Amino acid sequence: MEPFSFATSDALNFPVSVRILNLEGEEAPVLASTLLEHPELQYIGSNQSLYSDLYVTAQVWAGSKPLTVPVQTAYKSFRTERKWLEWLELPIPYSTLPQNACLAITVWDLSPAGGRAAKGHAIPFGGTTLPLFDKDNQLHKGRQKCHLYRHREADGNHGSRTPAVPIKKRTSTDASEDKNAEEIDRMEKLFKKHEMGEIPRVDWLDQLVFRGFEKRGLQSARASLKAKAIQRQDATRRDASEAADVGSEGEQRDDASSPPEPSNFWLNIELPRFDFPVVFADQEYPPPSLQHLLSSQTNIILKPPPEVQLGPGINRDEDDDSEGNRLLRVYDPEVDAKDNPAESKHRRLVRSQHRNGILDKDLKPNAKVRDELNTIMSYSPTHILSTEEKDLVWKFRYHLTRNKKALTKFVKSVNWQDHSESKQAVQVLGKWTDIDVDDALELLGPTFDNPAVRSFAVQRLRKADNNELLLYLLQLVQALKYEHISTQPGHEVTQDSSLAQFLISRAVNSFTLGNYFWWYLMVQCDDKSEDQGEENQAIYGKIAYDFMAELVKQSDGAETRKTLLRQAEWIAILSRISGEIKESNESIAKRTERVKHFLADADNELVTIDPPLPLPLDPSVEIIGVVPEDTVVFKSSLHPIKVAFKTTSGRKYPVLFKMGDDLRQDQLVIQIITLMDNLLQKENLDLKLSPYKILATSTSAGLSQFVPSMTFQGISSKFRNNPAQAYLKQNNPDPSGPYGMRKETLDIFVKSCAGYCVITYILGVGDRHLDNLLLAPDGHFFHADFGYILGRDPKPFAPAMKLSKEMVDCMGGSTSEHYKQFKQYCFLAYSALRKNSNLILNLFSLMVDANIPDIKLEPDKAVLKVKERFHLELTEEEAIRQLERIMDDNLNALVPVVIDKLHELVQAFRA
Template structure:
């Protein structure tokens, strides 16, 4: 097929318009004898002059109902012809037009005595109804010739009696004259269509050829002994012969004519560069929350009486099926019908809840064995599982019995109808009797689906029992949870009064400098986020939180000094941002860029050579820096040209930091935080996999710091060593020729095997993509780790990427896939996967709190982010089945050929870039 370019009507945000050009045609004057018998006829304007003043009204109809008020042409006197040449704009846009839209065009005559269909002193001269869309659902455009029906107003109905375009009928071949006249008419129709295409630019203009065609057409008309207008009138008279009466027997009351007249109204519709095809508005799918069954209190709502319905012409009501157009009731799809509750189910739930509303007998209710199994199954559901109405009723019935089960609290909160004041009041009382819950359940209660202040306050009370080290693991998500608190963005309200979570975080942040340091920078990044996804209200909320934090901080004895330290950190970041931005934008060589940075850092004016008093590093507040070492500065070759700066610390060591501008590090910061959390979870299971998550801190939406860990990429190692490069690299740094495994120190190989297992499992669960040998790093002491987390949750820019990055270089360093060390590696993978599956609820809840954090890969599909992580846990399988599934994934990744080809191509590309 040839390419067809078109636009859809629902995107055409322009008002409907039409140009009324002129009226063509004539009719024989009424005989004087008729005027004498009917004196009222002589007062009609068109009976007095063939060029009397007329005006035109246009109205949009659809479904046999008017959609707009009529729009009228201005008064205009005529001399030789009835020509308006006026554009009319109708109060409706093309984007809202239905498919059966049509223009009801009525020409009005003047008569002081009135007449049939009169509106004041105006009577219909004639009417015509023009569809806006043709049979192919394309919008009509350009000039249109509309048949006028004398003495009739345009009806605008779907089955209009005044159609502007009359369908052609096959003429009988018995009458030779009729056939000859049809041939002339067909030729005229063909020429008219060609003239219209030529006028609209669809036929190329050739001046000399166009003039020949026009003269030939006029000559043919003269040879036939009549003008073009007379030929058109004769053709139309032949088409409407079945509808018209003979001219010699013309009736006095012309309003009885039912067919088209000799009059034609020329109009023009707007022209567009492309065809416009009808497209209706598609309603979005109702949200899942609206499809859930209403709870007992919501089913108590008294429905209002149905609104009174006024049926348009052509649509019959309930009681008038025998009148008019019977059987034309129109059925309209209601997109909200899916949100309606079943009245029978609502009544049932209301009755069930009413039995257990007061709770007098419920306190002693105990489930039998069967019900206990059902409750245990419900308690095992993941946080993303939606409870059925029956399950909610069961939990409510045995709520007092479940208060001893810490895992049942979140399910109980989901079962309560918080819109019902009596039920919510009793639920709050039950909350006070509940046993202590785990942190993962408390984090779930702070998510976006729980907005009851009492529930959120209960979760905060659980967090108060966590120490600073544990709280730091969840601090990034808790700062995001402030978006779901009932905090007013209006000035004059203290956030501590509006939000128990805000009050808790501020109180803990001012008591611990480490917590306060990270809390301050997390809030500052949210204040810096000016994207549309964040919104002005959220910005105002975080500005208020930052202000209240500083206000509470200065009330402490050493609070002013702490505040001054945080401001010094901000100044220090701005100085580094300045030089980093200049280096990134310059077009100099790497050597020249490095020299510029060294000179900048060594300049005493920038106050980086000596930092007095020592400044806690924002990236790691436990480290205090006293100055910079300019000689250790490196500018990297990548597109953003990050800068490595080494700082002298109070301990006498150097702390290398990588500073980058032009990139949003919040996604990398999230991944590193989750890896740090998983490392803590594994160590609680007595499984130390030697993970070394380096620190990352986003200081704004376009800049950040990261810890620089001395290491070498697998790509760099492979270019330096030929055979078994990773093993050769470790042998060079940790040789052991006296019986060590593979010629290595046992601790080094053990560290490598464990860290490979930990990172393989964690990056698989997080769906880290774009894995190649350049972002697989190896430290001299055997610590293996990943870098660059620009793709997570299963996204990968390369096709056929494996679910887990397990390269041949990693396995060869362990001694091959049949070695004892590789079998030990697989055992570590299975142990780590099982341990993390036990804590899947905590990890899923942390991701649910980051749904609105403006993280790139989460923002793409925020409603699916948590489910993508859940899929990697395979919670529907048993532990043994899940481990077998993981083993298949590992085997497939090791034997896959595509990753090897991709790594080779990546090496070639990087070689040319260098």
Template sequence: MEPFSFASSDTLDCSVSIRIINLEGDEAPLLFSTLIDHPELQHIGSNQSPHSDLYVTVQVWADSKPLTVPVQTAYKSFRSERRWNEWLTLPVAYSALPVNSRLAITLWDLSPAGGSGAQGHAIPFGGTTLPLFDKDNQLHKGRQKCHVYRHRQADGNDDSKTPAVLGKKRTDSRKPPVVVVRDKDAEELDRMEKLFKKHEMGEIPRVDWLDQLVFRGFEKRGLQSSKSALGKAIQRQQASKTDVPNLEKDNKESASDRDAGNNSSAPAPSKFLLNVELPRFDFPVVFADHEYPPPPVSSLQHLSSSQSNIALKPPPEVQFGPGINGIDDTDEGYGSRLIRVYDPEVGARDNPAESKHRRLVRSQHRNGILDKDLKPNAKVRDELNLIMSYSPTHILSPEEKDLIWKFRYHLTRNKKALTKFVKSVNWQDLAESKQAVQVLGKWTDIDVDDALELLGPTFDNSSVRAFAVERLGKADDNELLLYLLQLVQALKYEHISPQSGYEVAQDSSLARFLIARAVNSLVLGNYFWWYVMVECDDKTADQGHDFQVIYDKIAYDFMTELVKRPGGKETRKTLLRQAEWIQMLSRISAEIKESNESVSKRTDRVKHFLADPKNELVTIDPPLPLPLDPSVEITGVIPEDTIVFKSSLHPIKVAFKTTSGRKYPILFKTGDDLRQDQLVIQIITLMDNLLQKENLDLKLSPYKILATSTNAGLSQFVPSMSFQGIYKFRKTNPALAYLKQNNPDSQGPLGLRKETLDTFVKSCAGYCVITYILGVGDRHLDNLLLAPDGHFFHADFGYILGRDPKPFAPAMKLSKEMVDCMGGSSSEHYRQFKQYCFLAYSALRKNSNLILNLFSLMVDANIPDIRLEPDKAVLKVRDRFHLELSEEEAIRHLERIMDDNLNALVPVVIDKLHELVQAFRA
């Protein structure tokens, strides 16, 4: 086939337009006898003059229904011919047109006496219906000649009685052929029309001076032809006066037809033709319907779907019928065709048969009188224990839900059974939900991880969420601080009205709880305030306007409640001073980032700005609690310790004096969203807390990060050096040489202090396991840092949950430099490192529910790597825990990952390439 360039109609956003050019044709005037029989006809404008004033209306129809309101031409007074030459624009775009769209074009005459189909003083002169797409589904373009049906309004139906283009009539073979004698002038005019069409489409070369002569000659010939046709019609009328009866009959039929309007079932086209013009495009426009992508089935699972009778099901299998092939199958003459029918209810709606079965089963245990004494036998107890061990992401089957409901009173003594019980309840059934709330009140105390699960997006019952908040009330401030970031996100799933005039505390037990705890603690209040401020600052479409309004109300209610407490006004002033302090740093950071100066000049500018007394940063009185760590109070800045780093965002290192007399260096960065780094650091802090509860101190050093807006934030600066920086000075075993330089001990292992090497081994094990579980990517020697005292840690968490910009990235970053510092892969210290890794992995697997629930609360937090696939974020973390394996099998799997990574060549190549790229940039 020859190449064919075309455009699709769904990409054509311009409005439909049409040019009404002129009306061709004429008809014999009415006989005087007809006017006597029908006196109302003499008041119609077209009966008084062959060039009377007419106006045209155009309307788009589809599926026998109007799509738009009619658009009409402006008033125009005609002299010699009815010519409008006016473009009309209709209020619909080509992209919104169905394939059966039509233009219903009606010419309106004027008559003070009215008549059939009249609209005020306007009566239909004639109508025509023009399809916008031809039989090949291509959009019509250029000039069109439309047959006009006299005294009728264009109907626009799919089976229109006023088609603009006449179809070919079928001839009856039984009848003799009729010889039609055509006028030579008419044949010549038709031939010229075809040539004009070709000229218009560019198929005939243009010669301007010659074209004008031809056009004028054609107009004259057309006028002469119409006059001659009209004269012949008048002659036939005069010749037929001898047959009076027939004449009266014809006149009456004509008059009745003119007055009948739309009552005739099969009208015939008149001698009038309406010339119109449709827009031309560079390419043919082919109809293409706009296809809306089906929403993912998981998006339909919101609110209470997981704990109700609704459960996600796998997508339906595609069944192939006759003539329909699979993706890889082929058939002669057809090629590969696949038909998929998308039905979202298949994945998110309950089966009616299963629903009825569940109601029948639960009706036996609805009253609960006998259920209170039910106790499971050994087999059922094992089944229940298996169900209780499921992870939060596991979907319960209908049979498992029925079993939990049957033994609900027995399970009230099991704290791990509460979340499974809530998932088994059909909360749409009022009687069942009422009884479930009563059972909740008898349940034993649950753990914090289960309470956090009940505050997630899949639980919307207010009684259930209030029960979870009551459990959180038993946690102290330090424990609550570990989950505060997620609890602020959980406010999105509360039933808080965005309308003004309502306090959030009235709508939400969680908001009431958080505000009450935050106003009583400076540390909690500090972080709560900044977490809420970042949500207020998030104006992206993913956040939504309603959530912004809700967080604005939460911030207002927090401040209102704060000033009511003793010392609350001073705390409010402190928070406002922190905001002013952040604004000052943001201003200078934005200035140096936009300037084209060298790093030294930028550093000098920042030092001058900080040392300027007008900015009130040299001396801060009274001392200000640092937003990054409110337990630290700063009294002033140290300008000479300021450094501007050489990178695209030019972060600023600023050191502050504290009330304890120590320096507190921080990094301030603008132009980057630190919420993802903040989340990772918070999870590392939580995991460190969990490991220490297991008496496993891996010397982790999670530095503090606080996002102050969606594009700025603070980070604690930890004195350290990257492995890449160490490698530049020492090529052989650089990390060990660096530690020996700072912690020498000739009697110690490998020539350095035992405590330093022990700290390095433990911290390496902790970060290797944690970064593996979180799927931290883009690991290279520049973001592996080593402190002088042996603390190893990671920085820059721009890629998490398995994402990595480099191909064939390892699942765990265990570089050769790290192992060499331990004495090699065959050393006792490396063996101890592996043991620490196994202990840490086992301890964190025991607390996997808590970590998974924290991630489930962050699915709508607008974190970049979670936002990519929010429905899979929790599953990606769960997969790293390998909960389907036993503890021994999981440890073996982790050991294989470590061994494969240590012996792999790709990570070494990636580090070398990264080193070359950084050297080239420098």
């Protein structure tokens, strides 16, 4: 069987369209005698002129009901033929069309005297109805020739009386004439296939066929001329009688048993063409599981089924009295999603037997149950507990109070809608041992709504110092939107939210913590997107107000508040110049000069900053003035500006300011890298990571620390052989060291490469090329530009881990001892981070609603994508082998090398 490519209609989000081409056909003019008998006919436009003005309406019908309002063509006057050539777009997409959808098209004539089925001064010239799907459930496409039924409006009902392709009846007694007509119909179908490209084009052969078809058509016309002449007078009288047949209430006097005959008019239309056939597809719901209705008992006596009176329109044989037709079976897709009421009641009864837990306090699990509990405790935060597992955790809840990892599983097993059960659960929470911070963060997620649970998590966070709290502050600010906070004036957030109260109390007592807390809140207040919502925006505005109100109550709070406002003014000044530079059409040199002049202007208060201003990007650094001569405007679409500031320590601190770019995703990645570096160092594994600082100051601007370094692309263009090694050797020469460089430099390079390779693999960082791999002169390797994460990549067949040939060559090749050491560092880092996978997954779960671009694409899968990279279903040894296979495949793959070369060519072409 040959392969067949097709698309389904439910995936076609494209409005139904039809192009009205032209009207073909003719009829004899109305006789003068007929006009004398029916004088109102002389006012009809088509009786006055052979090419009178007509217009067309189209409407989608299904199930004998209209699905859309009619859409009509614009006014157009005709001279020699009735041709519209106009596309009509109907307000319904193909994806929502039912299988029986049809297109009802009516051509309207004008008559001030009215007539049958008249609408104002318009009467139907003729109508036709075309099904949108053919007998094979494929969507019609291309040109269609539709029979027009004179003096009738298009009938979109089921079993339409105005079908575009009428049922063929033998009207001629001449067999040769019928055969000739059938041959013409067959040729027209072949012409349509030829036009759609289904028949290959051969010019000389096509011309022969076209001429032969014209001759056959002329012969057929001459043969039928006599018969038509005989029938023309009778047909004219009948049409004139029908056109003048106007009842007192406009009722139609057709015999329903005999559908009208098509006229000599055809309406040519065109439907959209698609590259592949479009097959009808509808949403199908799986039948519900009815296992709980019929258990193992086989001797159940069912009541006789009730009598069902079938409503009008439901066909059933009157003589059929079988049992199968006495019931109408309707499947409800929600049945299987609901809890079994019997099981729910049984669970409530079991848990209510010892509501005070007198007997449960002494329960001890046996060896088998203990293994089951240990398995449950090992589940990741994304795992959903079954009903049996929840019952087991509840049963041994007092025994589990000594296990800090069991708390989140216990909270998930509680029915918080049951008042008495939730009350006992809160009492058990007070007896639980101290939990880790990763479990506390999980309890602050959107799935835990009980205030007592969230307050318990905050109590754990109170034990963290400011440095540890700073690692999770970005996620904790996001968790505020899951708190029950009232935005009413005069109502403090500390009355509703223990988390808000905790963060405000810690932020007012630490300037570093308060600095970042304030700017995180400002970004949330600036987010006016639909995903954020006005309610969340109001919540963050209320928290920011209460933070400032609490800040001024401190001894030095007024000065701190003034400093934060000065930071905002400083950001506004940089935003103004950056916006002007981005909008100007000047060269890079002129842009740079303009920025330098702006910064050197004393009116902008940047040359001297007094008193010193803590940098929002890094509050530990205080700046006292700008260094205009070190300013650089980069050549890119956003034209970011590098500005150097003098600090109180006498050093320069270069900052990169971007306007027009949302840096929140880069900020998240840098925060996770910083956290992972902290986790690795706790495992006594210092991989010399140097994540630069990033701070989003709004949804479209932000600051970034500028680290003196050089891209691998720039290094490769400067050094030909082994560029990275030559670069490090030039900056750190040591004839006695490995490869002619200092041993410490190569050690830093190997460790930092290992750290970033593992971390970017876990985070699924994409779009890796030699322009965003950077190397500092002292050997620190790091990544930049995190526009693609969680496995997204604009390039096809992108590797899972970026391990370029330049990196391996700098270590001495894939067979060197330094490369082997690099792999060992990778394995150690991966194992250490897998141990802390719950913390990382919980941090990402708190960022699901943070409006981060790559998380927003599939928010329900974001955490699962990170979890997939940890391979938690494997043992530690199996996971390391899996990582080694990924590294080897990437090292030996040709595609990454080709991608880097193509990127280099594209960048060279742009330059």
